[in-house]
Amino acid sequence: MATAVVIGGGVSGLASAFYIQKFLPKYSKVILLEGSSHIGGWVNTTIHPDGGIFEHGPRSLRPVGEQGRNTLQLADELGLSSYALPIFRSDAAAKNRYLYVKGKLCALPSSALSLFRTLPPFSKPLIASLVTEPFRFRSKESDETIHSFVRRRLGQEVADIAIDALCRGIFAGDCRYLSVAACLPPLHDMEQKHGSLCAGAIFGSKGPKFKTSGLTRRAEEDKWASWSLTYGLQQLTDAMAAAVTNTRGGEIRKDTRVTSIKSSPNGKATVISESEGIEADLVVSAIYSKDLAAILPTSMKELREDLSSLPSVNVVVVNLEYKDNVLPVKGFGHLLPSSEGGPVLGIVYDSCTFPEHNRKGCPDSTRITVMLGGSWYNQLLSPEGKLPSGPELVWIATQAAAKQLGIRSHPIRSHVSLQTECIPQYRVGHVNWLAKVEQAVDQSNLPLKLVGSSYRGPAVNDCINNARKMVEAMRPV
Ligand SMILES: Cc1cc2nc3c(=O)[nH]c(=O)nc-3n(C[C@H](O)[C@H](O)[C@H](O)COP(=O)(O)OP(=O)(O)OC[C@H]3O[C@@H](n4cnc5c(N)ncnc54)[C@H](O)[C@@H]3O)c2cc1C
Numbered sequence: 001m002a003t004a005v006v007i008g009g010g011v012s013g014l015a016s017a018f019y020i021q022k023f024l025p026k027y028s029k030v031i032l033l034e035g036s037s038h039i040g041g042w043v044n045t046t047i048h049p050d051g052g053i054f055e056h057g058p059r060s061l062r063p064v065g066e067q068g069r070n071t072l073q074l075a076d077e078l079g080l081s082s083y084a085l086p087i088f089r090s091d092a093a094a095k096n097r098y099l100y101v102k103g104k105l106c107a108l109p110s111s112a113l114s115l116f117r118t119l120p121p122f123s124k125p126l127i128a129s130l131v132t133e134p135f136r137f138r139s140k141e142s143d144e145t146i147h148s149f150v151r152r153r154l155g156q157e158v159a160d161i162a163i164d165a166l167c168r169g170i171f172a173g174d175c176r177y178l179s180v181a182a183c184l185p186p187l188h189d190m191e192q193k194h195g196s197l198c199a200g201a202i203f204g205s206k207g208p209k210f211k212t213s214g215l216t217r218r219a220e221e222d223k224w225a226s227w228s229l230t231y232g233l234q235q236l237t238d239a240m241a242a243a244v245t246n247t248r249g250g251e252i253r254k255d256t257r258v259t260s261i262k263s264s265p266n267g268k269a270t271v272i273s274e275s276e277g278i279e280a281d282l283v284v285s286a287i288y289s290k291d292l293a294a295i296l297p298t299s300m301k302e303l304r305e306d307l308s309s310l311p312s313v314n315v316v317v318v319n320l321e322y323k324d325n326v327l328p329v330k331g332f333g334h335l336l337p338s339s340e341g342g343p344v345l346g347i348v349y350d351s352c353t354f355p356e357h358n359r360k361g362c363p364d365s366t367r368i369t370v371m372l373g374g375s376w377y378n379q380l381l382s383p384e385g386k387l388p389s390g391p392e393l394v395w396i397a398t399q400a401a402a403k404q405l406g407i408r409s410h411p412i413r414s415h416v417s418l419q420t421e422c423i424p425q426y427r428v429g430h431v432n433w434l435a436k437v438e439q440a441v442d443q444s445n446l447p448l449k450l451v452g453s454s455y456r457g458p459a460v461n462d463c464i465n466n467a468r469k470m471v472e473a474m475r476p477v
């Protein structure tokens, strides 16, 4: 009888436990240990008694690529297909994304035709950057910042405005530090293999054609741009948790923080929490690398130091709800490039993307989420280093909505969450860092595997797919 212990009950830990049960029957016991009372990690949905939904973490998933299809397949397996809420590619919520620059909302290009127009805040049509792109020099470096990569290939303006904002809207981070090889591997590979992004887009492999069924077929045939679930994204992690506990030998223990891992002489490990020690044949770490460093044996000094060196950012998430339809435009949301200054990263127009999540009987109400902080978190702090109080943060977010969207009314409901160290920042050299860390783990005497947003992508789809790949690599041939 073999035992697997999964540390961390976020989407990565839940997916690891689910796939171990599915593909590795030799682990007759699969025990997931979660330090807090909440299962799902950053996936966290509040459903108010009137049916109105606030997402405090991720809110939509992409259906495309290996990762996107894998999550759809998982949702199918979990019996969630009738709960899927798609955004179609033709919907305003899919087509319209905005930048807020110099006091104006500026629509980003949403069609091939719009590439030929000069769209503010850009000084020339984006096609001008694309036609010269194949002739830009190819870097000899194995990695560089996203900003320098895009400036080199597409010009200063695209890097300073569009890519700067995009990195704030995905990593809450600064493209002048983030690694292109680790954060945007498809773009990096296009240059490495084809010499240019345009050539890569034209001649690059389109990837194998996958057989589709169930949700993957619906998503492809009906042209989904992204999706959520009737009860928000936590419905996915709740269903994963239910599947794990309903399978024989599966167990989830909440409020069980792992304090150390020790190697045992028989190749096993003992996973120690405040209440007990569990002897495990396999240990999966599904926690932030810095948290893993803190529970590894002190003898693993270099690995602990490496794991601790991965930075991450704090994000303040403010959900606001207004009684009426107060949005001046329809779309997914808007982002602010860092040149705008201040701690506001962007605003998501939740009631436009998922009107089904509005409170019952109030289809015209407006829900938005103001995201603040990230790499600019310090700008939120007082000179004494103190974060404003909850009501002060609601005021800051409401003022941002008033200035950027012209919303003058008072919110009828609000919620503030401080998400501490929530998005790891893959800086230049991350790929080498990861190779070194993984080699050290393989050579250690612990039966340890690493998954989670610290390593190969922060998107929920990445977390789930990387957990599946980790488990599949251990399948007997
Ligand atoms: C505001 C925000 C918006 C986002 N938006 C999107 C989006 O739109 N789309 C998208 O794809 N992704 C989005 N993401 C990213 C995505 O949500 C995360 O990267 C992903 O959920 C990380 O999952 P994880 O399981 O790897 O880690 P986590 O969610 O961090 O889970 C780790 C778990 O381990 C537990 N833990 C830590 N230490 C211990 C210990 N010692 N013992 C036991 N348990 C421990 C923690 O309590 C936590 O529950 C967003 C993230 C944030 C913060």
Ligand SMILES: C=Cc1c2[nH]c(c1C)Cc1[nH]c(c(CCC(=O)O)c1C)Cc1[nH]c(c(C)c1CCC(=O)O)Cc1[nH]c(c(C)c1C=C)C2
Residues within 6 Å of the ligand: 062, 097, 098, 166, 168, 169, 170, 171, 172, 226, 315, 332, 333, 334, 335, 345, 346, 347, 348, 371, 458, 459, 460
């Ligand atoms: C303003 C801050 C943030 C917003 N979302 C996130 C932050 C930090 C976090 C986040 N958003 C997405 C992902 C997953 C990426 C993936 O590979 O799937 C994460 C970690 C999705 C996403 N959000 C935006 C884009 C372009 C993407 C990529 C997927 C897609 O095209 O849907 C842009 C965006 N994010 C936010 C806003 C307001 C915004 C744009 C208008 C909020």
